[in-house]
Amino acid sequence: MSFLLVHVVFSTKDRAPILDAAVRPDLYAYLATIVRNNDCECFRVGGVVDHVHLAIRLNREANVAGLVAELKASSSKWLKGQSPKLTKFAWQRGYGAFSVGPGDLNSLIGYIDRQEAHHAKQDFQAEFRAFLTKYGIECEERYIWD
Numbered sequence: 001m002s003f004l005l006v007h008v009v010f011s012t013k014d015r016a017p018i019l020d021a022a023v024r025p026d027l028y029a030y031l032a033t034i035v036r037n038n039d040c041e042c043f044r045v046g047g048v049v050d051h052v053h054l055a056i057r058l059n060r061e062a063n064v065a066g067l068v069a070e071l072k073a074s075s076s077k078w079l080k081g082q083s084p085k086l087t088k089f090a091w092q093r094g095y096g097a098f099s100v101g102p103g104d105l106n107s108l109i110g111y112i113d114r115q116e117a118h119h120a121k122q123d124f125q126a127e128f129r130a131f132l133t134k135y136g137i138e139c140e141e142r143y144i145w146d
Contacts (some may be wrong), residue, residue: 011051
């Protein structure tokens, strides 16, 4: 048995504010379905116009990199068919994946649910930098922003 809870975050290419309120609910449902089709559990998907957050319980054999690659590739293809303005849609190359203790699941769900209010005060780059600091991850910013 295992309980591997991961907070996954990735943005649109160049943080383009292209995920409007009309497409987001269907996008979130689509992303959750991909997670579940990979025999993982999706507790929550949310975000704002330029990025998404997912709270995922991985199965014992899941590979984070593989799952995220499938999430991004499949949803990108799907999004391109949703609207003429999305025909050139792309996600950023990278992503963040942060381990979360089972006792913090409700806090993570609440955090994802409050994205609109949160980003009225802080942009995606500041949020992502805060995650890197919280988890003690050092990196050169020129490698994370595309």
